[in-house]
Amino acid sequence: MRNDEFVWRAVDDRKEDYAAFSDRVWDMPEIAYTETRSVAEHIEMLEREGARITRDLAGIPTAVMGEWGEGGPVIAILGEYDALPNLSQEAGIAEHKEVVPNGPGHGCGHNLLGAASLLAAAAVKDWLKENGIPGRVRYYGCPAEEGGAAKGFMARDGVFDDVDIAISWHPASFSGVNDPVSLANTRIDFTFHGKSAHAAAAPELGRSALDAVELMNVGVNYMREHMPDHARIHYAMLDGGGIAPNVVQSRAKVRYLIRARDLPELNMLVGRVRKIADGAALMTETRVETAVVSAVSNLLGNAPLEKAMHDNFQRLGPPQFDDADRVYAAQIQATLTEDDILNAHRRHGLRVEPGKVLCDLVVPLESKGDGGGVGSTDVGDVSWAVPTVQARGATCAIGTPFHSWQLTAQGKSSYAHKGMVHVAKVMAGTAVDAIRDPALVEKAKAEFRERTGGKPYESPLPKDLAPPIRAMGQGV
Numbered sequence: 001m002r003n004d005e006f007v008w009r010a011v012d013d014r015k016e017d018y019a020a021f022s023d024r025v026w027d028m029p030e031i032a033y034t035e036t037r038s039v040a041e042h043i044e045m046l047e048r049e050g051a052r053i054t055r056d057l058a059g060i061p062t063a064v065m066g067e068w069g070e071g072g073p074v075i076a077i078l079g080e081y082d083a084l085p086n087l088s089q090e091a092g093i094a095e096h097k098e099v100v101p102n103g104p105g106h107g108c109g110h111n112l113l114g115a116a117s118l119l120a121a122a123a124v125k126d127w128l129k130e131n132g133i134p135g136r137v138r139y140y141g142c143p144a145e146e147g148g149a150a151k152g153f154m155a156r157d158g159v160f161d162d163v164d165i166a167i168s169w170h171p172a173s174f175s176g177v178n179d180p181v182s183l184a185n186t187r188i189d190f191t192f193h194g195k196s197a198h199a200a201a202a203p204e205l206g207r208s209a210l211d212a213v214e215l216m217n218v219g220v221n222y223m224r225e226h227m228p229d230h231a232r233i234h235y236a237m238l239d240g241g242g243i244a245p246n247v248v249q250s251r252a253k254v255r256y257l258i259r260a261r262d263l264p265e266l267n268m269l270v271g272r273v274r275k276i277a278d279g280a281a282l283m284t285e286t287r288v289e290t291a292v293v294s295a296v297s298n299l300l301g302n303a304p305l306e307k308a309m310h311d312n313f314q315r316l317g318p319p320q321f322d323d324a325d326r327v328y329a330a331q332i333q334a335t336l337t338e339d340d341i342l343n344a345h346r347r348h349g350l351r352v353e354p355g356k357v358l359c360d361l362v363v364p365l366e367s368k369g370d371g372g373g374v375g376s377t378d379v380g381d382v383s384w385a386v387p388t389v390q391a392r393g394a395t396c397a398i399g400t401p402f403h404s405w406q407l408t409a410q411g412k413s414s415y416a417h418k419g420m421v422h423v424a425k426v427m428a429g430t431a432v433d434a435i436r437d438p439a440l441v442e443k444a445k446a447e448f449r450e451r452t453g454g455k456p457y458e459s460p461l462p463k464d465l466a467p468p469i470r471a472m473g474q475g476v
Contacts, residue, residue, distance in 0.1 A: 006130060007428045008316070010123035011421060018424075019417040021045055022115035026091070026411045029083030029104040029111075032148035033469045035062040038081040042114060042141045049122045051139070058157040060150055060467050062143040065159075066118075068125035072135030073441055075124065075431045076160060078168035078382065079117030080110040080145045089408035094331035096405045105408040109171030112395055112411065114141060116169060116420040120427035127432055135435040138163070142378075144467075147187065149294035151378035153467045155385045156459035164441050165305060165434055166382050169391035169423045171407075171416075173344040173398045175318055176363025177310045178390035180301030180383070183232065183259035184266045185376040186460065187293040190216065190277050191239075194286040196250035206248025210241045212284040213252045219276035220256070230374065231269060232259040255293065259376055262298050263460055293468050295460035297380040300451055304443040305389035305430070310365040312429035319394050319422040321358045325415035329357040329397035332406050341399035346370045348392075358415060359394035385457040387444040389430065393423030 021041065028037045039062045046053050051066030087105035088098040099105075121139040128135055140159075144150035160166065170178065192213055197206030220233055227233075234257040241249025256273060260266035274290065281288040321329075333341070345352045349367035382388050395416040400406050410416055434441050 007123045007127040007432050008425045010126040011119055011425045011428055014119055014122060015417070015421045018115050018119040019420070022111045022417070022420060023412050025081050025111040025114065026106050029088070029106050031085055031104050032082050032144035032146055033060070033062060033150070033467065035082050035143045038062070039064055039141055039143065042079070042081065042118065045118055046139065049125065057159050058154045058467065060143060060153065060469065063150060063154060064141040065138055066121070067136055067138045068121070069128045069136040070134060072133065073164040073435055073438070074136045074138065074162055075434055076138045076140055076163045076166040076386070077117045077121045077427055077431065078140050078142055078151070078166060078379065079114035080142050081114040082110055082143050082146050082148070084108060084146055084403055087403065087405060087408050089405040091409055091412040092328070093409060094328070094335055105405070106411045107403045107405070107408045108146065109395055109407060109411060109416070110145065112171050112416055112420045113169065116393065116424040117427065119421070119424040120431065123424070123428040124431045128435070133435060137431060145378055147294060148468065149296050149378045149381075149461065150467065152294065152296050152381040152459060152461055155381040155457060156461050160382055160385050163386045165444055166386050166388040167427050167430055168379055168388070169393050169427060171395040171419070172392035173394060173396060173400060174348050174350070174359045174361070174363050174392060175394040175419070175422065176313060176348065176367070176392050177306045177365055178392050179369060180299040180306075180390070181374055182299040182380055183230070183261065183374055183376045184263050184296060184298040184380065184460065185257060185259040186266060186270060186295035187255060187257050188270070188273075189238065189253060189255050189291045189293055191251065191253045191289045191291070192281060192284075192286045193289070194248065194250045194284065197248045199246045199248050203248065207285045208248050209252035209286050210249040212280045212286045212288065213237070213254045215283055216254065216277050216280040219279060220273060223272060223276065227269060228261065228265065230261055231265065233257070233269070233273070266460070292462055292465055296376055296378045297384050297460055299377065299380045300383040300388070302387045302389055302444050302447055304440060304447055305387060306365065308433050308440055309389050309391060309426060309430045312426045312433070313362045316422070316425055316429070318359060318361050319419050321360070321415050321418060325413070325418070326357050328413060329415060332397040332410060333357050333399060335406060336397075336399045336401070340401055344399045357397050359398065363392070381457070381459065384452065387448040391423050391426050393419045393426075395419035
């Protein structure tokens with residue numbers, strides 16, 4: 001009997017417990033750096049699995065690591081559990097209905113992400129014990145993927161330095177190896193300081209910080225015509241200067257999110273945006289302060305690990321959904337647009353099959369998307385620190401937009417649980433292959449050295465920047 005079959009049975013033996021675990025995390029959605037109850041659930045599961053536990057990784061109270069085994073290669077399996085603001089939604093229905101008005105919700109499926117990764121690690125732990133093979137498997141509980149760049153701070157502080165390979169996944173419409181394409185990004189706060197005055201009686205005495213923000217926004221808008229097509233710039237007003245229109249606003253604050261193909265291109269765009277901010281301050285006779293909130297690198301692929309993961313997908317086959325699963329998925333899909341469904345297929349280089357509501361295939365390894373739908377992830381920083389591979393696991397109706405109420409609604413569905421278990425088997429099998437085959441690890445490391453030019457990982461985060469724990473929810 002093959003060893004990978006043993007590790008898959010070890011996943012199946014736990015699937016009900018881990019589905020319930022995922023549901024508990026879904027029930028307690030917490031945004032970046034505030035995941036205190038969610039990480040407590042993960043720590044409880046690690047304790048039940050007999051892990052050696054390390055808390056407060058990189059000084060982050062909601063980051064945790066559990067390890068099993070001795071000696072041998074170190075295999076990291078990465079999990080997440082943060083939610084998103086304003087995506088509260090009742091589970092199991094196909095209409096928008098909040099549980100908590102304007103509350104957070106798991107609109108990116110991270111309740112499933114953390115549970116499947118810990119499930120895979122626990123199964124590999126059993127396999128190591130059963131076979132008496134040297135090797136260590138670690139589960140890294142990583143908070144604040146949604147805008148907080150926690151893995152970036154963890155990588156910068158050396159949390160992954162002794163890891164041989166890292167494995168992760170993300171919920172999706174289709175199952176297969178993740179195409180390692182993402183955008184590097186940074187979030188920067190621009191705070192303008194002016195001078196207040198009576199807007200009618202003495203406007204000439206005032207210097208409007210709000211005017212500076214508006215001029216900055218106009219300048220960046222003109223810049224968008226003159227930057228690479230794949231780059232993106234977004235912004236959010238954090239402080240408009242108050243609610244009194246008869247007072248010249250003395251302070252205003254805007255947050256910019258700048259995305260680019262890689263770090264050199266990102267740094268170029270950031271420099272241009274900073275010049276626009278300086279120009280807006282000059283025009284309004286105000287002063288501007290800047291503060292980096294977070295930053296992440298683009299993903300770096302690894303062909304040997306991607307091939308090994310694809311082989312596991314091929315041996316396992318696609319997830320097995322039933323008619324009851326398809327009934328609810330069809331109800332969700334009816335709330336989507338044709339463009340939603342088309343975009344999901346294009347992202348994986350697939351043709352639309354009318355009437356298909358759930359994944360029934362493994363996306364071919366050579367299948368490439370059209371470049372649309374590219375976002376950012378702090379897994380990118382791990383991928384520049386250690387050879388990394390990611391899976392996509394089918395856990396939602398085809399076409400479901402992420403960061404949507406529809407995704408939140410499906411987070412406790414039977415097919416979300418089945419997709420979670422399926423991808424846990426893929427990750428566990430990939431980990432087993434790496435432990436069993438030293439040549440695979442060496443090939444992964446050789447390609448990693450070639451792609452990085454042998455240079456050590458350089459974090460895009462400022463060296464003195466602490467994780468924005470308070471700024472993103474704890475106390476502010």
